[in-house]
Amino acid sequence: MKIKILTSALFTFVAVSAFAQKGELNTAKEEYTKFDGLRANMALAKPSLANAKTAIDKASTNQKTSALPETIALKAAIYASLASIDTDPTAAASDLATAQDALAKAQAADTKNENTNMIKHAQVEMAQIQLNNGVKAFQNKNYDEAYKAFSAAHKTLPDDTTAMLYAGISASNAKNYPDAIESYKELVNTNYSKKTQAYNDMTTLYLYNKDTTGALKVIGEAVAKNPNNADLRKREIEVSLQAGQSADLITKIDNAIKADPNNKTLYYYEGLTYSQVAENEGREITKLKKADAKATAAKPGTKAAPNPQIAKLQQMRNDNYAKAAAQYQKALAIDPNYFEAVLNMGYVSIAPAIDLYNEAQQLPVTQTKLYNEDMAKANAGFDAAKPYVTKAVELNPQSVDALTNLKSYYLGKKDADNANAVQKKIDALPKQ
Numbered sequence: 001m002k003i004k005i006l007t008s009a010l011f012t013f014v015a016v017s018a019f020a021q022k023g024e025l026n027t028a029k030e031e032y033t034k035f036d037g038l039r040a041n042m043a044l045a046k047p048s049l050a051n052a053k054t055a056i057d058k059a060s061t062n063q064k065t066s067a068l069p070e071t072i073a074l075k076a077a078i079y080a081s082l083a084s085i086d087t088d089p090t091a092a093a094s095d096l097a098t099a100q101d102a103l104a105k106a107q108a109a110d111t112k113n114e115n116t117n118m119i120k121h122a123q124v125e126m127a128q129i130q131l132n133n134g135v136k137a138f139q140n141k142n143y144d145e146a147y148k149a150f151s152a153a154h155k156t157l158p159d160d161t162t163a164m165l166y167a168g169i170s171a172s173n174a175k176n177y178p179d180a181i182e183s184y185k186e187l188v189n190t191n192y193s194k195k196t197q198a199y200n201d202m203t204t205l206y207l208y209n210k211d212t213t214g215a216l217k218v219i220g221e222a223v224a225k226n227p228n229n230a231d232l233r234k235r236e237i238e239v240s241l242q243a244g245q246s247a248d249l250i251t252k253i254d255n256a257i258k259a260d261p262n263n264k265t266l267y268y269y270e271g272l273t274y275s276q277v278a279e280n281e282g283r284e285i286t287k288l289k290k291a292d293a294k295a296t297a298a299k300p301g302t303k304a305a306p307n308p309q310i311a312k313l314q315q316m317r318n319d320n321y322a323k324a325a326a327q328y329q330k331a332l333a334i335d336p337n338y339f340e341a342v343l344n345m346g347y348v349s350i351a352p353a354i355d356l357y358n359e360a361q362q363l364p365v366t367q368t369k370l371y372n373e374d375m376a377k378a379n380a381g382f383d384a385a386k387p388y389v390t391k392a393v394e395l396n397p398q399s400v401d402a403l404t405n406l407k408s409y410y411l412g413k414k415d416a417d418n419a420n421a422v423q424k425k426i427d428a429l430p431k432q
Contacts, residue, residue, distance in 0.1 A: 025065050025074070028055035032078055042085065049085070052078050069106060073115040073122065076102035080125035092129075099126055103156075127157040134166055143174035154183075161192045168201070177209035188222075195222075196231050203239055212243045227256075230340075233269045237276055246277050264334040268341050271327030275348055278320035282351075285313045314355075321348040339395045346388030346405045350412070353381025357412050382412040400426060 031052035038045035056075045059065045076099050083095035103122050110119060134149030150167035154160060168183030184202040188195050199222040206215035219236045226232055240249040253270045260266060288310050325348045331341040360374035389409045392402035403426045410419035 024055045024062070025059040025068070025071055028052045028059060028074055028078065031055060032074065032081075035081065046085070049078070049081055053082060067109070069109040069111075069115050070118070072102050072109055073106040073118040075099075076106050076122035077118055077125060080122050080129070084125055084129050096126065096129060100156075123157050127153040127160060127163065130156060131163060131166070134170065138166070138170055138173075141173075143170045144176070146170035147174055147176065147179065151179075151183075154186075159190065161187060161190050164190070165192070165198075168205075172201075172205060172208075175208075177205050181205050181209065181214075196226070196229060199232060200235050203235060207239070207242070212239075215239050216243055216245065228265060230265070233265070234272065237269065237273050240273075241276050241280060246273060249273055262334060264331040264338055264341070267327045267331035267334070268338070268344075271324040271331065271341070271344060271348075274320045274324035274327065275344060278317045278324065278348070278351075281313050281317040281320065285310055285317065288313070318352050321352055324348045337395060339392065339399075342388055342395060343392040343399070343402055343405070346385050346392050346402075349385035349388060350382065350405060350408055353378045353385060353412055354408060356381065378412060382409055385409060397425075398429060400429060403429075 029052075031048045035045045035048040035052060038048060056071070056078050059071050060075055065071050079095045079099035079102060083092045083099055086092040086095055099122060103119065103126065106115065106119050106122070110116070130149050130153035134146045134153065137143070137146035137149055147167055147170035150163050150170055154163035154167055157163060164183050164187040168180045168187065171177070171180035171183060181202060184198055184205065188198050188202065192198060199219065203215040203219045206212070206218060216239055219232065219239050222232045223229070223236050237246075237249060240246055250270060250273055253266055253273065257263070257266045257270070288307060292307055292310075325345060328341045328345040328348070331338055332345065335341075356374050356378035360371050360378065363371045363374070385405075386409060389402070389405040392399065393406050396402055403422055407419050407422040407426070410416075410422060
């Protein structure tokens with residue numbers, strides 16, 4: 001009989017002990033919930049967090065509750081919160097390490113997804129700490145450490161686009177282009193709202209890393225996913241020109257036109273490609289002219305011989321402007337009010353006229369015949385451009401580019417009054 005009573009008492013003790021340890025887990029949960037609700041007033045909240053820590057430490061050392069996914073997840077959250085408010089860097093680092101260890105274990109143990117909310121809570125808490133550390137390092141221009149902190153935040157919260165972006169920016173500032181590229185690769189495969197800018201940034205990183213092939217590939221993929229995105233198309237043109245592959249790009253656009261012959265933007269992009277090629281040739285002409293002028297200045301009394309390379313480039317540039325104009329015309333045949341095509345049509349029409357005008361002004365007074373010929377050609381070019389430069393302003397009176405083209409027209413026609421009137425409109429536009 002005594003044995004039965006003793007046995008009954010023993011079972012009662014074990015049950016009470018288990019209940020007590022389970023009670024510690026409940027206490028930790030209750031105190032942590034209380035802390036979370038009082039965060040706005042940390043003086044009131046801290047005691048609850050301290051109580052939660054005491055309780056979870058006890059639950060974590062008891063064999064009945066230590067392995068419970070709930071215990072481990074709660075421990076991760078509590079220690080993450082401790083790390084977020086601890087002012088002692090050493091203690092905060094220790095708390096964070098404990099939280100990270102608990103989080104990894106909780107994710108592995110929670111096979112039934114019963115503690116998803118608490119695990120997420122711990123992740124957000126830890127990621128915020130890492131983001132804060134990254135911001136501090138970035139502000140101190142310690143970009144390598146900033147990248148590590150933001151990467152840690154990304155690892156903690158894999159879907160956090162802010163962490164991915166900041167990691168990429170930090171790595172870029174540290175000139176760690178391979179890791180920056182990897183961060184942006186992940187970013188563009190999320191629901192990030194500014195993917196166009198991300199793709200543009202990524203192509204720049206490839207170019208910084210002297211990987212033109214990679215830059216062309218990524219911008220090509222971006223355009224394929226977003227065929228009507230004007231910014232990405234322009235970037236593809238820029239990268240292709242920089243890589244010396246304008247011919248490949250034109251072939252690519254031609255193939256797209258064959259598949260979609262009524263797509264006005266494709267004609268516009270092909271025109272833009274020819275325009276950019278012409279602009280590059282114009283820059284080369286300027287360099288050669290400066291070099292020739294410098295060489296002539298170094299030999300006083302000598303007369304510079306005509307540079308055949310300049311003449312060749314001038315012809316190539318004018319040919320490409322003409323090819324651009326042909327494509328813009330095709331776009332306008334589909335949509336006569338297509339502003340970008342009207343604007344650029346005006347520019348490629350007026351640019352050669354401006355060059356002729358400027359060259360004529362540099363002629364010696366003895367070359368009257370050549371002056372008159374060049375001015376007649378320039379005037380014809382200005383007249384051809386007039387319908388486009390005026391219509392561009394009608395379509396978008398707030399466009400600086402459109403107004404600048406119109407001003408150039410009036411200057412070419414020696415109409416100072418109208419040129420000044422257009423300049424006043426430009427000056428009155430809101431500053432960007």
